[in-house]
Amino acid sequence: MSALAVEDLHVWFDLPGGRELHAVQGIDLALEPGERLGLVGESGCGKTTAILAMMGLLPPSASVAGRVLLGGEDILAGGDRTMRPHRWTDIAMVFQGAMNAFDPVKTVGSQITEPLERAGIASGRAARARTAELLELVGISGERQDRYPHEFSGGMRQRAAIAMALACEPKVLLADEPTTALDVMVQAQILELLVRLTDELGLAMILVTHDLPLVSQACTRAAVMYAGRIAETGTTRELHHAPLHPYTRMLFQATPDLRGTGAVSSIPGAPPRLDEPTVGCPFSPRCDRAFAPCAATRPPLRTAGTGHLAHCHLEGGA
Amino acid sequence: MSPQELAEAIVPATADTRRRIPLWGFLKGHPQAAIGAAILVVFALVAILGPWIAPYGPREQVGPIFGTPSNPHPLGLDDAGIDILSLLIYGARITLIVGFAGALVAVVVGGLIGIVSGYFGGRIDNLLMRITDYFLVLPDLVLLIVVASIWGRSLRNIIIIIGLVYWTFMARLIRSQVKVVRERAYVKRAQALGASHLRIITRHVLPQVLPLILAQTVLMVALAIFLETAISFLGLGDPNAPSWGRMIENAFDRSAISYGAWWAIVPPGLAVAVVIMAFNMLGTAAEDALNPRLRVSHLLRRHFRMRPLPDKDDAR
Amino acid sequence: MSETLLEIEDLVVRYRQGRKGVVQAVDGVSLSVAAGEMVALVGESGCGKTTTAQAAMRMAPIASGRIRYRGADITALGSGALRPIRRELQLIFQDPYESLDPRFRVRDTVLEPLQIHGIADDREGRVRRALERAGLTPPELYLDRYPHELSGGQRQRVSIAAALALEPTMLLADEPVSMLDVSVRAGILGLLDGLRADGLGVLMITHDLSTAAHYADRICVMYLGRIVEEGPAAEVIGDPRHPYTKALLSVVPRPDPDDAGAPEILRGETPNPADVPTGCRFHPRCPVAQDRCRTDDPALAPAGAAGHRAACPYA
Numbered sequence A: 001m002s003a004l005a006v007e008d009l010h011v012w013f014d015l016p017g018g019r020e021l022h023a024v025q026g027i028d029l030a031l032e033p034g035e036r037l038g039l040v041g042e043s044g045c046g047k048t049t050a051i052l053a054m055m056g057l058l059p060p061s062a063s064v065a066g067r068v069l070l071g072g073e074d075i076l077a078g079g080d081r082t083m084r085p086h087r088w089t090d091i092a093m094v095f096q097g098a099m100n101a102f103d104p105v106k107t108v109g110s111q112i113t114e115p116l117e118r119a120g121i122a123s124g125r126a127a128r129a130r131t132a133e134l135l136e137l138v139g140i141s142g143e144r145q146d147r148y149p150h151e152f153s154g155g156m157r158q159r160a161a162i163a164m165a166l167a168c169e170p171k172v173l174l175a176d177e178p179t180t181a182l183d184v185m186v187q188a189q190i191l192e193l194l195v196r197l198t199d200e201l202g203l204a205m206i207l208v209t210h211d212l213p214l215v216s217q218a219c220t221r222a223a224v225m226y227a228g229r230i231a232e233t234g235t236t237r238e239l240h241h242a243p244l245h246p247y248t249r250m251l252f253q254a255t256p257d258l259r260g261t262g263a264v265s266s267i268p269g270a271p272p273r274l275d276e277p278t279v280g281c282p283f284s285p286r287c288d289r290a291f292a293p294c295a296a297t298r299p300p301l302r303t304a305g306t307g308h309l310a311h312c313h314l315e316g317g318a
Numbered sequence B: 001m002s003p004q005e006l007a008e009a010i011v012p013a014t015a016d017t018r019r020r021i022p023l024w025g026f027l028k029g030h031p032q033a034a035i036g037a038a039i040l041v042v043f044a045l046v047a048i049l050g051p052w053i054a055p056y057g058p059r060e061q062v063g064p065i066f067g068t069p070s071n072p073h074p075l076g077l078d079d080a081g082i083d084i085l086s087l088l089i090y091g092a093r094i095t096l097i098v099g100f101a102g103a104l105v106a107v108v109v110g111g112l113i114g115i116v117s118g119y120f121g122g123r124i125d126n127l128l129m130r131i132t133d134y135f136l137v138l139p140d141l142v143l144l145i146v147v148a149s150i151w152g153r154s155l156r157n158i159i160i161i162i163g164l165v166y167w168t169f170m171a172r173l174i175r176s177q178v179k180v181v182r183e184r185a186y187v188k189r190a191q192a193l194g195a196s197h198l199r200i201i202t203r204h205v206l207p208q209v210l211p212l213i214l215a216q217t218v219l220m221v222a223l224a225i226f227l228e229t230a231i232s233f234l235g236l237g238d239p240n241a242p243s244w245g246r247m248i249e250n251a252f253d254r255s256a257i258s259y260g261a262w263w264a265i266v267p268p269g270l271a272v273a274v275v276i277m278a279f280n281m282l283g284t285a286a287e288d289a290l291n292p293r294l295r296v297s298h299l300l301r302r303h304f305r306m307r308p309l310p311d312k313d314d315a316r
Numbered sequence C: 001m002s003e004t005l006l007e008i009e010d011l012v013v014r015y016r017q018g019r020k021g022v023v024q025a026v027d028g029v030s031l032s033v034a035a036g037e038m039v040a041l042v043g044e045s046g047c048g049k050t051t052t053a054q055a056a057m058r059m060a061p062i063a064s065g066r067i068r069y070r071g072a073d074i075t076a077l078g079s080g081a082l083r084p085i086r087r088e089l090q091l092i093f094q095d096p097y098e099s100l101d102p103r104f105r106v107r108d109t110v111l112e113p114l115q116i117h118g119i120a121d122d123r124e125g126r127v128r129r130a131l132e133r134a135g136l137t138p139p140e141l142y143l144d145r146y147p148h149e150l151s152g153g154q155r156q157r158v159s160i161a162a163a164l165a166l167e168p169t170m171l172l173a174d175e176p177v178s179m180l181d182v183s184v185r186a187g188i189l190g191l192l193d194g195l196r197a198d199g200l201g202v203l204m205i206t207h208d209l210s211t212a213a214h215y216a217d218r219i220c221v222m223y224l225g226r227i228v229e230e231g232p233a234a235e236v237i238g239d240p241r242h243p244y245t246k247a248l249l250s251v252v253p254r255p256d257p258d259d260a261g262a263p264e265i266l267r268g269e270t271p272n273p274a275d276v277p278t279g280c281r282f283h284p285r286c287p288v289a290q291d292r293c294r295t296d297d298p299a300l301a302p303a304g305a306a307g308h309r310a311a312c313p314y315a
């Protein structure tokens, strides 16, 4: 059974003036225990919103539909009431920009210990010991828990943020842009840590990023999001070598490769606004292979082998 | 590239915390600011229209000494038989003028020193801040008495005294703000372009700290009115200007209490209190709106709603 | 051989930290950029890339060394004498969210350099052309907007347009694309590449080696305030000589999942410029360090093909 499955998840945000922004427009995902799934897409395509919905952490201006299945049980159905028992204990998340969210006047350790005590997991000396253990798990010496955030480098703060998410031994970890703003070497260290954690603890992970090579190297499967929908999902190999959706191909073409010689090309234009319904394929104004039906009708779901799916009018790949 | 760029141009603007706060929205979101502003509008109107709405002149004896409140004189008469309501109306003028002018002196002097100090830093900063510290340790009361007795008792001197007492506070506050703005990348960018200091200060730094200065000025007016009242009460006020403080002092001086003439003291006292409170309400609300402290993260409020799935739109 | 525009020679920049601490942010950097050339300065966060660029603009405290622009020494010029140079030498700041004044409309931001340098003729036309060159077309759509009404990519283009308004001869671009989506990156880099082909000198700061490999003519790799390897881009990427460069290249994620490479992840803390190790500054993290590395501080020396130099005796 999947560790986490998401079925037809929608999220709307209320906007001033009675309008609505349809940030997530029906996505499906499935995650096996120990699996690393990449969730990629441009800024604003709804990646953060989607995983916040899986955590039940959306603000009052949001409304949600769909199912979030944890070990077969729909934890979204009852709203916050059914989410709360699972949040952090079964499914945990590392927030986007978490490494900059530490309170500068409290020690790093105390910021990990506090939630432990509040959740009644451990207290006093036991909580300190658990904090040290968590820090060791992410490669920081436990003695450093009495240091302040500014005494940590960016990479160490990111490790501490990961340690925080692991406090209650979750089975699923949602990591939102865990390496953005870090340089290559630190990024490699954090990625190695996340891979090790999933391998050793059997943790299933969704890695949210807009960096395709990162997903290619760290994940076995990936979902490419565009304008609140999943444009294509498949193994990272399939996405790279035989994409079904032009967006996937164009994203790869926009990514310079260290030793690649091919031209790098930007994707012209910008994603559609999400506060108005789109007609046809949302990518059609930017697509280099768009043809007559693209602007008129919603593209069908195409498959090429198990688990390789895309929403596109093109037959036989992009 | 242009048709696509056109599409890009229609992308909705992302939310930005730096967006200006419209006045109306601000008053709506801060009821206490609206109340404060309403009170101040009333007092300002009274002060401006004083000569036309005051029933009698400020020096006109219209009845007996300490005449009790009655029909033609709802607030009674003072020790010289002058109508207290009229005095109160004329006093609003003086009090508000002194309050604003005193605050203005403090803001201009303090602002100038704060900006120069914060912007240039280094030795200039050290020197100016040392001077500020001297003024800071000088006891206000001593300063007051010395200046009043040397320069004499006049409205102008009271305004200068108020400025002298409060500019240090303003200077420190603005300096710390300017120091922050100076480090912003867009100020550095202007420097890299070769912009003069004057240009950077007037075009990039000042507009950024101005809202804060305005909010502080409002609070400063409250302090200045308080100080004016205190100065007058100590008998150091301008003998020819009937401010509220002077009214209170006068009443005490002429033993209104032993006459049981509470109406000579309570109305000006109340007026001072209400105006100070109003300035405070407005000022603190403005300050609050300008420095939003860490608001509770939206992540802590998770009262999202569930709704049914929309119709499948695949056929569209 | 085209004209050398910017020359940095033995630059040392120190910042005071706290009461007595000193940070040696840049410690003896030399590099030069010629007209029509794009030089990439790469390295880890905190290694001194931004400081080098700001010192070249005379915006950081220079402890020693020389900055020359078109042969003229500008190291000690006063702000008045610097103004004409600041007209030709433009800096694009690292962060597009910070480097635009939130109270300035796009028009005012792009106009400002013209005002500062007293260029009065055809201001409107110059502003429009700069916006068009930066890919903000048609300009009318952007002229009256505030920064918060623009996307990150558009903001970065506005700051590029402002830098182009004076038609500079030399551009220092500090991480011009690191904050942007991959879909717009290529557009901005293509723009800089086109300007370079028209004779602009570009010093591009980045920590993205793939970008440097793709667009730069030469690459300088910086480590803890020093350049430890430099050479033609193809040489540095294809035949790296310094162990630090090798490690850096090995951890760049590749888009092809089948091409994992052999990442050589360096351990240890991100180096601290307030406490530079003795000998070779890289030795505590170096996988091939020998005894002499702890004591001898290697200088840049020729390694591999012509113009390729590395600061390691084992290069």
Ligand SMILES: Nc1ncnc2c1ncn2[C@@H]1O[C@H](COP(=O)(O)OP(=O)(O)OP(=O)(O)O)[C@@H](O)[C@H]1O
Pocket (backbone or CB within 6 Å): A013, A014, A021, A023, A041, A042, A043, A044, A045, A046, A047, A048, A049, A050, A059, A061, A096, A210, A274
């Ligand atoms: N609280 C909110 N109220 C209204 N709209 C919102 C809210 N949060 C997000 N949005 C909008 O929803 C869309 C998706 O945002 P989201 O943060 O999920 O994007 P993302 O894919 O995580 O982007 P990024 O890569 O920039 O983090 C955006 O258009 C955003 O403007």
Ligand SMILES: Nc1ncnc2c1ncn2[C@@H]1O[C@H](COP(=O)(O)OP(=O)(O)OP(=O)(O)O)[C@@H](O)[C@H]1O
Pocket (backbone or CB within 6 Å): C015, C016, C017, C023, C024, C025, C043, C044, C045, C046, C047, C048, C049, C050, C051, C052, C094, C207, C273
């Ligand atoms: N104004 C300053 N005062 C004190 N130290 C500074 C100052 N500016 C930079 N530093 C220090 O100098 C060193 C080099 O900083 P610099 O900003 O040049 O690095 P960088 O290579 O641009 O890094 P990044 O990739 O993070 O932008 C850092 O250790 C930094 O902490």
Ligand code: SF4
Pocket (backbone or CB within 6 Å): A245, A246, A247, A281, A282, A283, A284, A285, A287, A288, A289, A290, A291, A294, A299, A311, A312, A313, A314
């Ligand atoms: S459906 Fe058409 S427009 Fe959309 S991605 Fe496929 S080919 Fe392009």
Ligand SMILES: [Mg+2]
Pocket (backbone or CB within 6 Å): A047, A048, A049, A096, A176
């Ligand atoms: Mg996000």
Ligand SMILES: [Mg+2]
Pocket (backbone or CB within 6 Å): C049, C050, C051, C094, C174
């Ligand atoms: Mg930098």
